[in-house]
Amino acid sequence: MKLTTKQRLFADEYIKSGNATEAYIKAGYSVKTNSSAKAASSRLLTNVNLKHYIDAKMAEIESHKIADAKEVLQFYARVLREEETEEVALPVGDGVVTVEKKLSLKDRITVAKEILKRYPLADP
Structure with missing residues (x-):
């Protein structure tokens, strides 16, 4: 070209x-x-x-x-290992403060299920 x-x-x-x-x-x-x-x-x-x-x-x-499968699985692994955080807005007086917090146990369980869908165990 x-x-x-x-x-x-x-x-x-x-x-x-x-x-x-x-x-x-x-x-x-x-x-x-x-x-x-x-x-x-x-x-x-x-x-x-x-x-x-x-x-x-x-x-x-x-x-x-577009994220590929490897990138998605790496993200899931970071979530499962508590290496990812999320920003949460909290009201303070008349304003708002943004803080970083770890993801919830519910989020980590959801990610664990997603990983297991891709790598199912032989024992149900």
């Missing part, structure tokens, strides 16, 4: 905003009128290499947003 610096900037801005005209301007292309920028940005989006770059970046972004 050979893209110019401006094309790469355009693609990155387009991914951020979803607005091709705005991305075209921010990438540093010369613009006479807004309608010329709109037409030029639409043409730019038909570039096959640019499309591949945008698709690859979007896939990368999405894959980082």
Whole structure:
């Protein structure tokens, strides 16, 4: 995927905003009128290499947003070992104070059940 610096900037801005005209301007292309920028940005989006770059970046972004099974199990283990806390807002006078507290026994039991679902014991 050979893209110019401006094309790469355009693609990155387009991914951020979803607005091709705005991305075209921010990438540093010369613009006479807004309608010329709109037409030029639409043409730019038909570039096959640019499309591949945008698709690859979007896939990368999405894959980082989704927790995988290992990450979930590691979180469950931290909860079970009391390594995770939660913030709780408590009223104090006219204001509110936020404090960190350990998760409840009920939460830890729920997590333990979730772990056992994935690793069932032979003995019921």
